[in-house]
């Protein structure tokens with residue numbers, strides 16, 4: 001059951017940049033296609049000091065990837081698409097116009113009080129996932145404080161409609177002639193909508209700066225400066241302040257916190273919504289395993305430690321960007337001025353201008369990981385996704401046709417067995433030895449995916465064992481794989497163990513550890 005106090009999805013204008021990892025998560029639940037067909041993918045960005053280019057942002061992209069590193073789409077579309085997807089799921093009951101107003105924690109669950117226009121009612125649940133936003137009433141009702149820091153700098157966010165042929169990329173101007181002393185960011189959104197964010201100065205008054213005529217004046221100056229002379233229309237304005245705040249724990253009894261309710265992160269580097277989706281993916285399988293009795297409640301504590309560590313890492317990254325984007329002390333202002341003046345001539349300072357865009361987090365120290373031990377006579381891993389990191393995508397061909405590796409993950413654990421090169425008797429033997437791993441899971445959710453260099457034959461695949469051809473032959477390099485290398489991935493696609501050679505017992509122990517059963 002989902003309680004939502006609003007009566008419809010998507011009010012206001014907030015996030016626009018969706019990271020590749022988020023699209024992979026949305027693809028996992030079968031909804032990414034709508035986001036991609038409506039969104040605008042991009043890989044590049046440019047930073048200017050005044051009118052001079054000083055840095056080019058290039059995000060890694062290759063044909064092993066299904067999605068662009070970033071896709072711009074208005075958050076109101078994202079919410080609408082997800083609400084429509086929920087409406088199609090029999091298992092989800094989405095109650096619009098239902099506001100959570102009371103929480104009574106019980107030893108085995110939570111009693112809830114809910115307000116609607118038709119009156120108040122009581123209900124209960126085994127677990128409450130509070131994803132009720134930055135001002136989280138659930139957090140307030142349980143009197144849980146956020147810890148961290150808030151920044152003094154402010155940005156005015158303006159969405160405008162403007163026809164322009166400029167490509168989709170991130171542009172940042174530091175101290176542009178259109179807004180001296182300020183920083184201006186510009187992003188394209190679908191439907192000829194452009195996001196223009198500009199930094200407000202300390203002496204600027206929020207109310208005065210938000211007046212439409214004042215916003216129009218500042219935006220017009222910027223459009224004139226960059227040579228955009230078309231008609232335009234102001235659609236939305238708001239003022240934004242950066243915060244690096246988080247709960248000490250995301251699990252309180254039977255109440256779990258996710259998204260902005262659990263943590264606030266600065267928008268520079270576009271991580272708020274993106275990390276909320278990673279929270280959802282992390283907690284979803286753990287809740288399912290605990291509710292079905294396949295794992296102890298302790299598994300949910302790993303949700304808190306893994307995702308809180310991810311938040312703290314985001315805070316470290318985003319605070320550096322925020323201090324650069326909204327310097328508030330004399331030292332920070334001097335540092336920024338020095339970096340900007342050196343950047344056009346000296347490459348070594350350019351990384352300081354980089355917006356440190358959202359990247360997937362590796363749960364490196366997680367208790368769910370099986371530590372890597374180099375077995376006697378076998379080479380240690382030098383690269384590839386280490387335990388805690390998400391699986392990398394690859395172009396594959398199965399017997400049903402071409403696709404991408406991550407599309408083949410199911411709702412359970414996945415064993416990836418690498419048998420590069422041509423299919424031989426030795427390969428068949430190795431596969432046969434590991435085929436029994438699928439029986440480790442009585443529900444039959446565990447999948448064995450075998451990556452080979454040869455086109456797969458249908459007879460070798462079954463419902464839970466699939467042979468996939470590594471089309472571009474890059475798996476050995478991307479996964480540092482040799483014949484017989486095995487990766488074990490959790491249902492959220494994060495690696496929890498890998499071996500140069502694994503027995504069914506190794507996989508079974510790795511699986512139990514990842515479910516906190518041992």
Ligand SMILES: Cc1cc2nc3c(=O)[nH]c(=O)nc-3n(C[C@H](O)[C@H](O)[C@H](O)COP(=O)(O)OP(=O)(O)OC[C@H]3O[C@@H](n4cnc5c(N)ncnc54)[C@H](O)[C@@H]3O)c2cc1C
Pocket residue numbers: 003004005006013014015016017018075098099100101131132133134136137138157240258259260261267270271272273274275276
């Ligand atoms: C200007 C701006 C730009 C941003 N740009 C980006 C970006 O490019 N990329 C990015 O990743 N992030 C971005 N963010 C951050 C992103 O918008 C948030 O992190 C994201 O919306 C958080 O999602 P959430 O579901 O946790 O909370 P919300 O989106 O706030 O959703 C909370 C929901 O809970 C409901 N609710 C509240 N109280 C109750 C109650 N008592 N009972 C029932 N329901 C309730 C609300 O109605 C709402 O639907 C941006 C934010 C801003 C402000």
